[in-house]
Amino acid sequence: MSIPFTMLKLDPGHAFGVNGRMQKDTGNEAKIVDQYDFPLVDLDEVDILFIPNFIDQEWLYLQREKIAAFLANKKIVVYCGHLFREWLPGCGLFxxxxxxxxxxxxxxxxxxxxxxxGVLTEDMTFKKGVAGFFARGYHHAPANAEILLTFANGKPVTYIDRCSTNGTILVHAGRELLGYAGENKSTDRIRPQFLAWLETELQALKEDNDQ
Structure with a gap:
């Protein structure tokens, strides 16, 4: 099946990177590029920039203008992780x-x-009887963000921001959403539903751009 978008994924390339990811990609939806090659990449033909946890955020802070320009062109940035440097527009620190x-x-x-x-709370919260693997914190979301997932106290684990830039930003305060597959529980729904959302969101941005 062909993928109706071009997604670039930055790879941290360390102990949790290429040879030792805690979550394995199971498809070929994204072109993987070493994070330190990001300044050399032409983003004109890229629709979605996927930034996983364990990324070098000090390095991304130096590339923040390139990320902002990408979003200004009505593209999508997905960040899964714990933000501690202000390189992502509109996102509060973890x-x-x-x-x-x-x-x-x-x-x-x-x-x-x-x-x-359709994803059960217990399937996300617990893994082999231990809690906290899915998310251990949150980001302060913009006031007009669309909240997708919260803790019981209402703190946003996952949100969509369509107002801070011309594009769309999805922030998830946990491990990468592409990695949920093959666990034989309801979390297996996350990956295909996430990919379907990307396709729909990108189409909406393109239609808005054509108007």
Missing amino acids: MPQHIRNFNDYEVFPTEQSGIFE
């Missing part, structure tokens, strides 16, 4: 979730969350 007991790690899809539709 804040750890206040934990009193393991139930504070529970995450809940909102009504407007197609990406997490």
